[in-house]
Amino acid sequence: MIGQLDSLSVHCVMVPGSQINVLLPGVAIDEIVDNKKISHEPAGADWFVGFVEWRGVSVPVVSFDAMLGARVANSKKKGQRVLVLNPLPERGEASRLAILSEGNPKTVTIDDAAVEMELPTDLDIRFAVMGVNVKGRLAVIPDISALLDTFPTL
Numbered sequence: 001m002i003g004q005l006d007s008l009s010v011h012c013v014m015v016p017g018s019q020i021n022v023l024l025p026g027v028a029i030d031e032i033v034d035n036k037k038i039s040h041e042p043a044g045a046d047w048f049v050g051f052v053e054w055r056g057v058s059v060p061v062v063s064f065d066a067m068l069g070a071r072v073a074n075s076k077k078k079g080q081r082v083l084v085l086n087p088l089p090e091r092g093e094a095s096r097l098a099i100l101s102e103g104n105p106k107t108v109t110i111d112d113a114a115v116e117m118e119l120p121t122d123l124d125i126r127f128a129v130m131g132v133n134v135k136g137r138l139a140v141i142p143d144i145s146a147l148l149d150t151f152p153t154l
Helices: 144-149
Strands: 009-015 021-025 029-034 038-040 048-054 057-062 081-085 098-101 106-111 115-117 128-134 137-142
Touching: 021 098, 021 128, 029 048, 048 081, 048 098, 106 128, 137 144
Parallel strands: 021 137, 057 098
Antiparallel strands: 009 021, 009 106, 029 081, 038 048, 048 057, 081 098, 115 128, 128 137
16 A cells, blocks of 8 residues: 555653653643742642743643552652643643653653553552553653543643
8 A cells, every 4th residue: 555654653751750750742742841940739639749930821730650659759859840731632721741750751752562461460550541662671651641630630
């Protein structure tokens, strides 16, 4: 067939966590900002870090590590970044969310040779779509819609 692709590749961003890496398609990320812009919230779920003021909007920031049940310290560390995600089209602009990164995110290309990996049984996988082997490391693809469902106002 003319024009048929031999393989599929997706440009992604590997987001380092303290224990778990997150894999997002590059188009899901609007901007990466410094963690100094986070206003930490003292109360709430362990995975809720606080809000980041971004372009005049307060965007909730979550620790995906903590959402999966990993033990993480909820404090600012040098090198942390905040990935402000694009809103889901079906939910509109108010559905913006940000994910905390424990270091500099890296761009990677995933192709059809990527291997699905089983997620460790000790993780809370309600917010995960699947695990993928990226250069020998487990990366979790998050379920952004499920994450948004944890915030009743979004």
